[in-house]
Amino acid sequence: MIALQHISKWYNIGGKPNFVLKDINLNIQEGEFLSIMGPSGSGKSTLLNIIGMLDLPNEGRYDFFGQSVYDMKEKHRQDLYKKNIGFIFQAYHLIDELNVYENIETPLLYQNVKSSERKAMVGDMLDRFNIVGKKDLFPSQLSGGQQQLVGIARALIAKPRLLLADEPTGNLNSKQGEEIMQLFKQLNEEEGITIIQVTHSEKNAEYGSRKIDLLDGRIQQHIKENISL
Amino acid sequence: MFFHNLKIAFRNLAKQKVLSFINISGLSIGLGCFVLFLLFAVHEFTYDRFHQNAANIYRVAEWIQTPERQGGDAFGGTPLGPAIKADFSDVKAYARIQAGFDDKFVRVNNDVTRSKISFADPQLFKMFSFKTIAGDAFTALNDKQTVVLTKEKAIQLFGRTDVVGSRVDIKMGEQYEPFVVGAVTEDIPSNSSIRYSILGSYAYLMASDMGRQSDGNWHMTIGSETYLLLDSKSNLAQDAGRLAQFRRSHMPGEEEELKKMGVWDGKGPFPVRFLLQPLKDVHTNPAIGGPSDTIDPKIIWILIAIASAILIIACINFTTIAIGRSSARAKEVGIKKVTGSRRGQLIGQFLTESILLSVFAVILGCVLAMLLLPFFNQLAGRELHFSFSQFPQLLWLLLALTLLTGLFAGIYPAFVLSSFRPIEAIKNKIRLGGSNLFTKSLVSFQFVLSIVLIISTLVLLQQLKFLRTQNIGFQKENVLVVDADGTDAKKIYPLFRQMVLSNTAFAGISASEMGMGEGKGLMGTGFQYEGETKGVIMYPVDAGFLKTMKMQLLAGRDFNPELTTDTVDAIIANEALLKDFGLTLSTAVGAELKERRFGDQLISRRIIGVVRNFNYASLKQEVRPQMFFQPPQLQPTKFYIRLRSGDPSTALAFLQAAWKKLAPEFPLRYSFLDEDMNRFYVFEERWSRVAGWAGGICIFLACLGLFGLAALTAVNRTKEIGIRKVLGASVSSIVTLLSKDFLKLVLIAFVIASPLAWLLMHKFLQEYAYRISIGWWVFILTGVVALLVAFVTIGSQALKSAVANPAKNLRTE
Structure with missing residues (x-):
């Protein structure tokens, strides 16, 4: 599904390149649940953003379902992104001015889904996460866990094949966090959605089918060996 | 998507109350001002366009082009209209109209009021689109003793509009003459150059002394304009050759005369010509003088520019505040981009927001403009109304204004906000504050x-x-001016003078044949001194004038009422006259000037005194050479009464009583000279x-x-x-x-x-x-x-x- 080759990203500070990612090579199969681990500043989020096409590397090649992402036209890449990728953030990032229903609906607006269809899809999603009663509330009226549920519902509404989560439980208490991780596992196992999460927590990483460790912008050697197995 | 954007826009407005208030109130004020100025501009630019034939109607003007002077004059002779219709087949109709100049006394059922009387050919109602509500205006004006009233005038005189056949007495000259109301027309739109309230038949005018004198006389004007309706295919207005030929055939001696007077050297273009001025040009071309107000289009544009400046300032408020708030909106931009929004969609969203705001502001601005309209009318000297029926173009102008304002105010923030990179935006790394160069x-x-x-x-x-x-050379304060025009002033004045002088509240009284200080026209002619001819303005006054006005004599003496010779050739000149003729204070007194009269007649005038320069006109112009003289038979139209300072109310009451005794049939009309001159x-x-x-x-x-x-x-x-x-x-x-x-x-x-x-x-x-x-x-x-x-x-x-x-x-x- 995803093939990264020689991906590097750096910033020039005082004329010298300061590497955030250095020569990353990574293959991810469809249906995997991958956890990216590593200390602060190791480049986890940058890697996730590159996979999510929100950021560009300075060097390297990225194939998504066999298509070279960086050789595509901007519009084509946007379409690919809209159809296939859902994003979940640590700080939920709901739009404050929109209520739960409208927040979940937003991605559909950008895919020109018809109004009646949108209604049905959002309704299903509300049902599924048991938040029908909260559909008219605004983000500020929800607890963190509830907000993250909305965030996940929003990420799933367009039926993506790849879910990217940047420390999804980072702002939640352990019970809420566990629930979210259970949900991820279920999504991965029952619906076959590929999930890549960035996490600090060993425990959360255990939910996944594979994990990689980043340090100073490189994938650690011993884990890389594991991958090749 | 659109509703989604609207929703966010509304919620943002509600959330940021102070900033929304600043934005909406600022834009409303800006738009309110702009709407008022727009109304004014539309009003001025649509003058006379409500006539169906407007595109084919022209006014005949005379254009004078000499090295010293260039300009036009719309007052033509009475033979002009009939002759031009007879000579050119592409002139379909003509109508002459004399706008009312002075107030005449009008009597209806023994109630006397004053009103201006205009006169016109009946064709006026065929050529122009004035709506008749009772009677037939065209046939009415075929009758010499018939008048047409506007609705407003009919209501003022009779209290109703179905007055066709009623009698109106109008004082023409010495006595009242009976007229019959032949038709009543709708009130004249405010944006019309042609105005009347009581309109008489041109045939009546032509039968009067003045009319008979002007008949067939191409060199005389009685102050009437000539309008032509041309065939739509006619090129007469552009064909200077045909008009020149027309002029030569009717004024055959003109070339010789102008050569003799040294105005034209026989070469070069002829300095005087007829010109057909399009009706649409009448109001906005100040170069051609006529009876109606004109406005320089430059002034309208300057007003629009000022209004735009106000509006731009309000728009800039929106822009700078939106940029200042960008960090608060950044997160939303980031999330939308992450959920798949393209930049164009975001730009659309922000523009929707600013246009929504501008819709609110236009509505509020219109309300504001309506509230301020009376005040603005006073400021602009107009009587404007918000009328979409009178100005249908206002509707789309307002729509365009709404869109433009929204776009102008919102375009920069829309581009800046939508350009944020999603990751930075989400992580709150964007801080524009109010500090980028553009905002500054x-x-x-x-x-x-x-x-x-x-x-x-x-x-x-x-x-x-x-x-x-x-210092204008005399004291304009405490001078009361009685307007005795149209009354039996010649009889009233000596008695009135006696009564005034017997009361100690008054310091003096004098009279003049010409109005002063209201800019209603001057008399003057050429004077010759040592072979040189110069134009001089003349004021026919009675003996006490200088004293009453407190003018300062620099040399010589004032008129002496005891000396009959003073009414023959004595003049009192001002300093500007001396300068023009190369005289000095010591040589001026006793100097003899020759006054030019009609037909090369020269009359001797002797300077008996010199006054300090004085100015009855606007100080925009330099003081011109002027003189006073005392006609043997003064026909006073204005009385000038100097009050002793203090409360004028008792003095006024005395004057009212005195006037009532002498001329009970006329109301007393007066004004204060300083106020007149402030005009x-x-x-x-x-x-x-x-x-x-x-x-x-x-x-x-x-x-x-x-x-x-x-x-x-x-x-x-x-x-x-x-x-x-x-x-x-x-x-x-x-x-x-x-x-x-x-x-x-x-x-x-x-x-x-x-x-x-x-x-x-x-x-x-x-x-x-x-x-x-x-x-x-x-x-x-x-x-x-x-x-x-x-x-x-x-x-x-x-x-x-x-x-x-x-x-x-x-x-x-």
Whole structure:
């Protein structure tokens, strides 16, 4: 599904390149649940953003379902992104001015889904996460866990094949966090959605089918060996 | 998607109450002003266009082009219309109209009022689209003794409009003559050059003494205009050759005459010609004089420019505040991009927002404009109405205005906000504050406009005061002017004079044949001295005139009522006349001038006295050579009465009583000379008020925007302020820190605006023969005021954040 080759990203500070990612090579199969681990500043989020096409590397090649992402036209890449990728953030990032229903609906607006269809899809999603009663509330009226549920519902509404989560439980208490991780596992196992999460927590990483460790912008050697197995 | 955007827009407006208020109120005020000026401009530019034949109607004017003078005059002779219709097959119809000049007495059922009477050919109602509501106006004007009334006049005279066949007596000359109302027409639209309230038949005019005299006389005008309806395919208006030929055939001796007078050397283009002026051009071409007001289109555009300046300032407020708030919107932009929004969609969203705001503001602005309309009418000297039926074009102009305002105010923020990179936006890394160069330039620009307008206002006011307080050669204060035109003034005056002089409340009384100080026209002719001919303005007055007006004699003597010879050839000249003829105070008295009369007749005049230069006209022009003379049979039309200073009410009551005794059938009409003369400066007064209001509104709006920006800066810099306070910064140092940057912008604006304003006003003042020099203090004053107002605005916000508890601020970060 995803093939990264020689991906590097750096910033020039005082004329010298300061590497955030250095020569990353990574293959991810469809249906995997991958956890990216590593200390602060190791480049986890940058890697996730590159996979999510929100950021560009300075060097390297990225194939998504066999298509070279960086050789595509901007519009084509946007379409690919809209159809296939859902994003979940640590700080939920709901739009404050929109209520739960409208927040979940937003991605559909950008895919020109018809109004009646949108209604049905959002309704299903509300049902599924048991938040029908909260559909008219605004983000500020929800607890963190509830907000993250909305965030996940929003990420799933367009039926993506790849879910990217940047420390999804980072702002939640352990019970809420566990629930979210259970949900991820279920999504991965029952619906076959590929999930890549960035996490600090060993425990959360255990939910996944594979994990990689980043340090100073490189994938650690011993884990890389594991991958090749 | 559109509704989704609207929803977000509404919720944002509701969430940011203060900023929304600043945005909407500012834009509403700006738009309100703009709508008023727009209405004015539409009104002026649509003059006379409501006539169905407007495109094919022309007014015949005479254009004079000599090295000294160029200009046109729409008052033609009475034979002109019939002749031009007879000579050219493409002239389908003509109509002559004499607009009413002076008020005549009108009697209906023994009630006497005064009204202007106009006269026109019946064709007027075939050519023009004046609507008749009773009777038939065309056939009515075929009858000599019939009049057409407007609805308003009919109601004023009779209290109703179904008055066809009723009798109206009008005092023509010495006695009342009976007229019958033949038709009543709808009131004349405010944007019409042709105006009447009582319209008589041109045939009546032609049967009068004056009319008979003018019949067949191409050199005489009785002050009537000639309108032509041309065939739509006619090229007569562009064909100078045919018009020249026409002129030659009807005024055959003209070329010789002008050669003899030395006006034309026989070569070069002929200096006088007929010109067909399109009806649509009548109101907006001041170069051709006629009975109706004209306006220089330049003035309309300047007004539109001022209104645009106000609107731009309001739009800039929206822009700068939107940029200042960008950090608050950044997260939304980021999320939308992550959820798949393209940049174009985001730009669309932000523009929807600004256009929505502009819709609100236009609605509010229109309400505001309607509320302010009476006040604006007073300011502009018009009677405008918000009427979509009179001005259908207002509708799409307003729509365009709404869209343009929304786009103009929102386009920059839309592009900036939508350009944010999603990751940075989400992580709150974007901080534009109010501090990017573009926003700064915009704020400065607002103050440049405000300061220019305020300096201009101050200079205008100064010039106005200067004009009013200039020594004009006589004392205009405490002089009451009685308008005796149309009464038996010649009989009344001697008796009235006796009564006035018997009362100690009055210091003097005098009379004149010509009005002074109301700009209604002058008499004058050429005078010859030592072979040189110059134009001189003449005032026929009675003996006590100089004394009553308190004019200063510099040489010679005043008229002596005892000397009959003084009514024969004596004149009193002003200094300008002396200068023109090369005379001095010592040589002038006793000098003999020759006055030119019709037919090369020369009459001897002797200077018996010289007065200080005086000016009855606007001080825009230089004082012209003028003289007084005493006609043997004075036909007074104005009485000038000097009151002793103090409360004029008892003196007025006395005059009322005296007049009632002498002329019970006429109401007493009077005015004060100083007020009459102030009317010369209506233009200046109007402009200084327009500029003053505009300047005030500009600086208010600019400060409103500054207030919003200061509030945003304080919010954006909360953390910094907190840290500084923890480190020991004083309140005053923080206020300085926050205010400094903004005040710098105002200062820069002042530096840019001052020379601009100076140039502008310097150019403006060139139009005045008597003018002030622009003082440096005007600039200093404006600069200080602008800085002060700005400082108070910003300082209040800065102080608020400076005294806040830093611990609390830092915790929230």
